[in-house]
Amino acid sequence: MSTFVTLGNAKQPFPRLIEAVENIMGHLPSPVIVQAGYTPWESDFLEILDFMEMGNFVEHIEKARVVITHAGAGTIIHAIKAGKVPVVVPRKAEYKELIDNHQVELAACLSLINKVVSVEKPDEKLLQAVEKAIKIQSEVSFLSDGEPPILQLVRNLFRGYEKDLLHVEGAS
């Protein structure tokens, strides 16, 4: 099983993440595949791709034992849907990695409910975060997590609307 690292398609480079991954490479499941997007990087050890087609992207996530990603909402959702606990490293505006700090907040809050493991200082704490993510991924309680309540709320709402429609149609 592999490690899949993704930087998304934001235009700002994010070398801080790839550098941290390269530093702990020896400890990660191999091969380590990096979707680098707009971050130029050359490496003798990492497999670097810039972009990939969506089906291929999802397949990489599904096959990976470890997923390390920038804190983009789309990628996080794909990873969680595939049953992974991604390690997320938020891009920061102060390093010109993104226009604002919304990734920081998202990563922190999803981390609180154990959906992701967030790490703001990957240069120091990335390996620790990877180990924690692997541990949560293997816990039985995580695997049997139920359907999010909001889905049931919307489902009930739609059923109510459907009944109203049928009622109206029946009356006319």
Place this chain on the structure above:
Amino acid sequence: MKIAIISSAGGHLTEVRCLQSVYSQYEHFYVLNHSAILPEDMKGRTYFITHSERDMKFFLNLFEAFRIMKKERPDIVLSTGAGPAVPFAIIGKLFFRTKIVFIETITRISKPSLTGKIMYRLSDHFYYQWEMLKPHFPKGTYGGTVL
């Protein structure tokens, strides 16, 4: 019953598709604001409208929304954002008595989005995913995260 799912391409689309198990049992179609490589199940059921971002192209979107709504006549408009939800909500409410259902995006935790603030006024049912938003959406429903 027919559902129109309105979304920006990218993360918002990924997010609204978390609700697929809820809407796919009904007749449904998508509207996106940017071309994208579509998953199989979206092919043949997706419209594309002009990409506008807080500019005059919004008015073009109103015409595009009217054309699509008139042809499809959905009973419900569902969206998590971003901007494309607004013209469809306006047209839906003005002309077609469509029910507007909006879910504030998962990425908005402590402060609402601009689309969220507008859609709060336009929607029949408004959900938000993080409790911290309650003071901003007193008549909305807290639903927890879509994941």
